[in-house]
Amino acid sequence: MAEPFEPKITAFVCNWCTYAGADLTGTSRIKYQPNVRVIRLPCTGRIDFMMVLKAFTRGSDGVIISGCHPNDCHYTSGNYHARRRWMVFRDLLEFVGIDLERIIFSWVSAAEGAKWADLVNEVTSKVRALGPYRELRQLAAVGID
């Protein structure tokens, strides 16, 4: 019998807020779904949109992008710049026919350990319900049999 589907979630998080927040989740002994793979980057401004595409083509079923709340950026304005980029990126992705349900954006501060746990749980159940992500991966497999 095939194993039940367990989604793989890639989380691109900033070093200063969300990574520290996720750390707090652990030190607070809050349990959450183990489906998430955290990738730590200096800032949300460092999250190139190409990373999101690569995450999907390499096997992610969902992507979480999270960083400091507005006004809390360690580099003053990295999250504001990132937010603009996502606004256009989301628009463009929809235009090329990639649905946005699997890309979740969030602000999680270093004090919000519980919010991180909730976010991961919520996203994992949502993606579990959506099922495996096939569209981009099918494209990636074209010609490789």
Added chain:
Amino acid sequence: MEALQTKAKELLAAGTVQVAIGYGKGTGNARRPLFVTKPERAADLIVDAACTQNLATYLTKHEVRVMGRMAVVAVPSTLRSILQLAAEKQIREEQVLALAVIDGQVRELATFEAIEEAVATIPDAMSEADRNMIDKLSAMSVPERRAFWADELVRCVKCYACRASCPMCYCERCTTDVNRPQWIPVASHAVGNLEYHVMRAMHLAGRCVECGTCGKACPVGIPVHLLTIYAEDSVRRQFGQRGGASAKLDYAMSTFKPDDKEEFIR
């Protein structure tokens, strides 16, 4: 057309410019770029409805720049490109002179200020076919659009003609050339093609002047210009800024407003 030829001849003869970049006769009714360096050859310059390529692409090319000051025959989108290049510090005022062709009239625009003024009076002219195409695509469902683009992009042979024809794609080292990491697979492949075209549109968002030259350059007829035009349109809708309006940097993606919308962020 004669006015343009006379103007180019005068400029070349007087030594005001060393090269005039314009349109010449190509195969059949097509037009191709023409680089005129001698006054007597100015008679080969053509201006008509078939002249649509954005010649601003050549303004950043080393081979052209070494000739000296450049005069460029400019359709409205070329004027916008010159401003955007100026804003991005890719060209100086003394390097270029625009011979603007607006409604059949030839005007010599020697300063960025003059170009800004001229551009401000020209209405946006997205072709009807492009407008219809974008409307048609926007009305589709997401899976329909996915199928549409998959069908189009599968033909992409990664010749990068869209990149080469674009005045704003002047980077000495493009993301497509990077192989550590290999952002864009070298081979033509369904997913790599999609990634490449999304990347191109993202890098042009807020800088694109919507000339559509990339789409015309495509040898397999993929409407790649729709992606960049759509991204540019998205920037204009959301931030009220656009590429090629001013010689001072006004790039929507390099700035922000604290109250940019964020209902998609939880």
